[in-house]
Amino acid sequence: MKKIKYQAEFCDELLKFFDQIAFHVTEVQKKDGSITLLETAAQLPTFAAFAKKIGVTRQELHGWEEKYPAFAYACEQARDRQADILIQNSLRGNYAASFAMFTAKNLCGWRENARPLEKVEVVWDEKESEN
Secondary structure, three states, X not given: OOXXXXXXXXXXXXXXXXXXXXXXXXEEEOOOOOEEEEEEEOOOOOHHHHHHHHOOOHHXXXXXXXXXXXXXXXXXXXXXXXXXXXXXXXXXXXXXXXXXXXXXXXXXXXXXXXXXXXXXXXOOOHHHHOO
């Protein structure tokens, strides 16, 4: 198998691949003649799918990202577009909440900041309150 070498055009191809509308709305006519709107989430673009499209691996994309600043910048822009699609579809209920949370943590680096509540014991000393 012939190894594919980096090409500057891959930056534009990557951005075009990730530049998707988050969801599509279609009008559907019911049996009674009324119209309803059906919202369908776009397929979430991934680096694995882009790598497959151009005939390389994700690891090769990562190597190009480390070696070529222009490609690294395109990857950052692609991640932003990917996150936007994820967020828009999650907010609209087009993705299952558990999938959206897991994916945001893994693809976008999101994390939970919630800390467990600590028990606080308050002791009221009547002697100090008299002063």
